Amino acid sequence: MSDPLRLAGVARRYRTEAGALEVLRDADLTIARGEIVALVAPSGTGKSTLLHLAGLLERPDAGEVFIAGQAAGTLDDGARTAIRRNTIGFVYQFHHLLAEFTAVENVMLPQMTAGVAAGQARTRAAELLGTFGLAARLDHRPGKLSGGEQQRVAIARALANSPALLLADEPTGNLDATTAGIVFAQLLAEARGRGLAALIATHNPELAARMDRVVTLRDGRIIPG
Numbered sequence: 481m482s483d484p485l486r487l488a489g490v491a492r493r494y495r496t497e498a499g500a501l502e503v504l505r506d507a508d509l510t511i512a513r514g515e516i517v518a519l520v521a522p523s524g525t526g527k528s529t530l531l532h533l534a535g536l537l538e539r540p541d542a543g544e545v546f547i548a549g550q551a552a553g554t555l556d557d558g559a560r561t562a563i564r565r566n567t568i569g570f571v572y573q574f575h576h577l578l579a580e581f582t583a584v585e586n587v588m589l590p591q592m593t594a595g596v597a598a599g600q601a602r603t604r605a606a607e608l609l610g611t612f613g614l615a616a617r618l619d620h621r622p623g624k625l626s627g628g629e630q631q632r633v634a635i636a637r638a639l640a641n642s643p644a645l646l647l648a649d650e651p652t653g654n655l656d657a658t659t660a661g662i663v664f665a666q667l668l669a670e671a672r673g674r675g676l677a678a679l680i681a682t683h684n685p686e687l688a689a690r691m692d693r694v695v696t697l698r699d700g701r702i703i704p705g
């Protein structure tokens with residue numbers, strides 16, 4: 481089976497007032513099924529850029545991103561969106577839940593966008609939220625949930641379409657250390673239980689040490705951390 485994520489010779493540069501900024505150059509990374517990789521690098525070195533490229537939110541200036549063996553560069557935006565929706569789960573530092581929708585509705589939405597019927601989506605969303613200890617919070621809006629609970633809903637949402645690849649940018653970076661440790665352990669347990677491949681950016685060395693492998697960014701390249 482193909483690796484869930486492979487970056488081959490990826491480059492990304494931005495045009496700034498000070499001239500071209502080459503954030504990534506010749507970046508290579510392969511993440512095998514079931515492998516959970518920490519991305520630990522100083523601020524501004526390109527972690528978010530790398531996650532955006534891996535998540536098909538941006539296109540590289542050179543090189544190729546393969547998702548489950550499929551070269552994404554040749555695909556049009558519609559096909560890329562379909563891969564993003566069906567194969568990739570995203571978790572961000574700030575949960576980005578929709579404030580007007582309840583917890584269960586937030587987890588139903590990506591499923592319904594992917595064509596799942598409402599009843600089935602609700603059942604699965606409730607199950608997932610139950611896994612994260614939120615069975616009693618299904619009908620709460622995000623504003624009524626604690627930070628840790630909000631982030632658990634965001635993780636459940638990322639898993640809603642059974643992705644093969646999980647991408648996370650400081651998924652517990654907005655939580656206090658104790659809550660971060662608990663939520664992160666749940667995230668890791670779920671990812672491992674499902675055999676997901678994951679790339680998780682964190683500034684926290686303790687969290688990074690719990691993953692299978694650490695990579696960092698230096699001079700626009702991905703190297704062992």
Ligand SMILES: Nc1ncnc2c1ncn2[C@@H]1O[C@H](COP(=O)(O)OP(=O)(O)OP(=O)(O)O)[C@@H](O)[C@H]1O
Binds near residue numbers: 501523525526
């Ligand atoms: N759209 C853009 N246009 C111009 N420059 C950008 C753009 N996006 C990012 N950059 C620059 O590219 C560099 C890498 O940014 P990126 O957000 O990937 O870093 P990061 O490692 O995720 O940082 P942090 O840990 O602070 O979130 C930074 O210098 C940033 O200012």
